[in-house]
Amino acid sequence: MKRLFRHSQSPNPSTHRGRQRSTRVSTGTRLGLLLLCSVLVVGLVITTNFAVAQSDSSLQEQEDQLIREYTLPTTPQKEPVYKPAPAAPPKKSTSPTRKRTTPAPSQPPPQSQPTRSAPTSTEPEEPAPARRSPAPSSPAREEETAEAEPLPTGEYVLQFNRSPIVGNRFRFRGVYSEARLGFTRPRGWKIQGAKALIRFQHSPALIAKDSNLTVRVNGTSVGSVPLNRQQSEVGSVLFNVPSRLIQDYNELTIVARQSNDEECSDPGDPTLWTEVLPDSELQFEYQPQPIPLNFSRYPYPFFDDLSLDTNRIAYLLPKVNDTWLTAAPRFQAALGRMAEFRPIDTEIINDLEDIEWGQRLVVIGTPAEQPAIADLDLPFSISGNQILDGNQVALPSDVGILMMTTTLDGAVPVLVVTGNGADGVAKAAQFLVQPDSRKFGTGQAVLVDSLKEVDTPSLRNWPGYLPEENSFTLSEIKTKENGDPFEDITVRGSAAPPIPIDFHALPDDQFTRGSSMTLRYSYSPQINPRTSAVEVLLDGTFIGGARLTSEDGATRKRLKVDLPPHLIKPDSQLEVAFRLNPREPGVCGKVTDQQLTGTLHADTSFNLNRQQSVQLPDLGLFQEGYPFAAPQDLSRTAIVVPDSPSNTDLLTLLTVSERLGRLSKADSVNLDAYTTTTLPAEVREGHHLVGIGTREQFPFPEVFDGSGFRLQDAFSRQWNQGSIQALPDNEGMIKEIMSPDNKERVLLALTAQTANGLERVRQVISKDPWFFQLQDDTVLISSNQQDTASYDPDAYTLEFLERAPSTSRIENTGVLSKVSRFIQDNWFFLPAGIFAIALLLYGISQFYLKRLSDQKSH
Structure with a gap:
């Protein structure tokens, strides 16, 4: 090897x-x-x-x-500048509004008059602090000022009674009491001076040297006045407010310190009171600033969320066509979402000369549909009803074009939503209704070539309502103020306010027994365990609570509270209240309680037993937008007007669109509108429908042929087998029925015998005090006032009729739930059913017994 x-x-x-x-x-x-x-x-x-x-x-x-x-035109030398007039509008010019090549010098409007003079009082006024000169404007506001020419100074009076907190009285009780009022500074205002006129009464039992009224603005005191009036006489004092204190969002605080005993005043003594009268007011002296129009500031100036007045929108009406019917309702719905609770006054004009001071003009349509576009001063030229680019070539018909300009005097801003075709106009309008898209708009004009298509949300994805899951935590509920998730919240003191939680159930939710809430909370030491507690209330009803038993405090305690199913509604509100009392009693009304705290933790959990089941028609559900706002982008809702709609029909169309926008939140608006003849069959069968028009031109005449209340020819009306004729019949009618073409869809009828009646329907839909009274399935609206736009709470009378027998239940439940629901709805058949079942069982048993006996005999 x-x-x-x-x-x-x-x-x-x-x-x-x-x-x-x-x-x-x-x-x-x-x-x-x-x-x-x-x-x-x-x-x-x-x-x-x-x-x-x-x-x-x-x-x-x-x-x-x-x-x-897409060659852009030469950039204009000057951007269009909006110059708001401070008060009454200037006289209407008789010259035609023609396009100009060079900016014409605008004449300043005449000196405005005060909105109203300050109320006089026979009482001597208290000495007011010396008036201070207004602080210089911030650099951000100086950048917005494009013209050096100053605009006239205006005055504005804001009365306290405009706040729902004040109402008819504003009362302060106890030895120490304070209240707050919020107000805003409109965009474009440069405050020159501000004053607070406080009118008050107080108890004659107060000791003047120990009682006073103090006014603070944004945390800074602007003055005090002793409560020394005799026999409850009305006092009046005028406080100067430094203009530098006024911000976009402001808070006026009134503090009343009251004493009726030199040694010790009982906080519960009913003679310790002061009232600030509702005609107290804030007086502003301001100078409106010229604002360059730019899409980076949109929606201002067409909508100002800081405005103290109603935002006024005017639409220039073309010949009604599918383009306008698609774009205008979506645009108005988007305005409703931005407005939330703020009012909007909407009008329709037929000519540029009809525009009024204080309005904002919206022009929607192609140049062929809106010839007035050629009369405006725009960056793009127009030839042969075609919008041309910088090379004088017509832009494609599917490109949306958005432009901002003003009327010749600059006092009215104009928004032009146009294109060379219907697709371009729709695309331009859609750009404005999608928040994510309009964020990156800038300049005087925007060309919209392509637009991201936003997915339709699920039917039960309603922002501001309870999550779709049955088990969730408090952090998954959004706050009402800014839409952020709830975090740990701590309150302090023996008079700590309850912690509110919007507990809005989805409109089609039906709750059963077993729903619960596991409250997680903490509290500080030095409390009195005999008198301190934590409470849970649902719409003001006590549903659970526990004593705070530890003098040393506690961290992350747990409390399980049952949620009564019959109390949870789409507008419900939970409140967690900490009743904190100190160990040592107060001396002479002075309680040291700021060391007492209670904390609600964001991991507080909820476990709900619920199912989807709702009975329609029901106008009470329309208060939440259901079912028209499911899904929230309004893609399953269509509004239908007559083939030749009147201005009242179109205003009602815009009002309903705005209301649906206020009742929904989504990343887009896909609401559709049609005339009677252009309504597609698939939309008629698959969408929830809103019909608008007087009885003779109403798009769905089957509403007047079914059961319940009906309007007929010759001003006749029928109900419960009775028939009458009324002359004149100026009542409006709101009626909801199941759609004749699809029993799972709803048809809402907004109609009347006359245009006056339909206008009353529009006013009820537009104003919250009446809209949130709707119930049952039919409402008749009447008024004893000529001015149907009145804000008087007694302006309208609403008569609710009983539910029609033809109802439908929309549900997504199991077999056992359906059987349970059937038994609950038909309980009066239960004894007969039990007897029938017993008789059947008896017959079966007798049959078998007889058969057994026969077998034995054989």
Whole structure:
């Protein structure tokens, strides 16, 4: 083996030469492969560079083509500037509104008069602080001021009774009491001076030297007045408010310190009271600032969420067509979402000369549909009813065009939503109704070439309502103020306010027994365990609580509270209240309680037992937008007007769109509107419908043929087999029925015998005090006032009729739930059913007994 091993290792000349040849061949092969790889790499690089060059050339060609198609016009020397007039509008010019090539100098409107003079009082006024000069405006506001020419100064009076907190009285009780009022500063206002006129009465039992009224603005005191009036006489004092204190959002705080005993005043003494009268007011002296129009500021100035007055929108009406019916309701619905609780006054005008001071004009349609577009001062030129780019080439029909301008005097801003075709107009309007899209708009004009399509949310995805899951935590509920998730909340003191939680059930939720809430809370030491507690209330009803038993405080305690199913509604509110009392009693009304705290933790959990079940029709559910706002982008709702709609019909269309916008929250608006003849069959069958019009032109005459209350020819009306004729019949009617074409869809009828009656329907839909009274399935609306736009709470009378017998239940439940629901709805058949079942069982048992006896006999 050793020799074999050595032999195998011994050199062999022939073998060695073969190996050398093999090595040379292998080396040559490697060199060849390396050379081949190098050639391939070089070729690949050349090919790649050529492809990249071709791609870059192609992209450059596409960009050049894009630029060639969408060449922008020369940038104007000056942006259009909105110059709001402070008070009454200037007189209407008789000259036509024609397009100008150079900016014409605008004449300043005449000096405005005060909205109203300050109320006089026979009482001597208290000395007021010296008036201070207004602080210089911030750099941000100076950048917005495009013109050096100052506008006239105006005055504005804001009375306290406009706040729902004040109402008819504003009372302060106890030894120390304070109340707060919020107000805003409209955009474009430069405050020159501000005053607070406080009119008050107080108890004659107060000691003047120990009782006073203090006013603070944004935490800074602006003055005090002693409560020294005799026999509850009305006092009046005028406080100067430094203009530098006024911000966009402001808080006026009134503090009343009251004493009726030099040694000790009982906080519960009913003679410790002061009332601030509701005609107290804030007086502003301001100078409106000219604002350059730019889409980076949109929706201002067309909608100002800081305005103290109603935002006024005017639509220039073209010949009604599908383009306008698609774009205008969606735009109005988007305004409703932005407005939330703020009012909007909407009008329709037929000519540019009809525009009024204080309005904002919206022009929707192509130049062919809206000839007045050619009369406006716009960056794009128009020829042959076509909008041209910078090369005087017509823009494509599917490109949306948005432009801002003003009337010739600059006092009315104008928003133009247009394009050279219906697709372009719809795309331009859709850009404004999608929050994510309009965020990156800027400049005076915007071309909308493409727009991201927003997915439709699920039917039960309603922001602001309870989550779709049955188990969730408090942090998954959004706050009402800013829509952020709830976090741990701490309150302090013995008079700590309850912590509110919007507990809005989805409109089609039906709750059963077993729903519960696991409250997690903490509290501080030094409390009195005998009188301190935590309470849970649902719509003001106590549903659970526990004593705070530890004098040393506690951290993350748990309390399980049952949620009564019959109390949970779409507008419900939970409250967690900490009743904190100190260990040591107060002396002479002075209680040291600021060391007492209670904390509600965000991991408080909820476990709900619920199912989807709702009975329709029900106008009470319309208060929440159901079922028209399911899904929240309104994509399953269509509004239908007559083929030749009147201005009242179209205003009602815009009002309903605005209301649906206020009742929904989504990333887009896909609401559709049609005339009677253009309504597609698939939409009629698959959508919830809203019909608008007087009885003679109503799009769905079957509403007047079914059961319940009906309007007929010759001003006749029928109900419960009775029939009458009324002359005149100026009542409006809101009626909800199941759609004749689909029993799972709803048809809402907004109608009347006359246009006056339909206008009353529109006013009820637009104003919250009446809209949130709707119930049952039919409402008759009457009024004894000529001014149907009145805000008087007694302006309208609503008469609710009983539910019609033809109802439908929309549900998504199991078999057991359906059987349970059937038994609950038909309980009066239960005794007969039990008797029938007993009789059946008796018959079966007798049959078997007889059969057994026969078998035995055989």
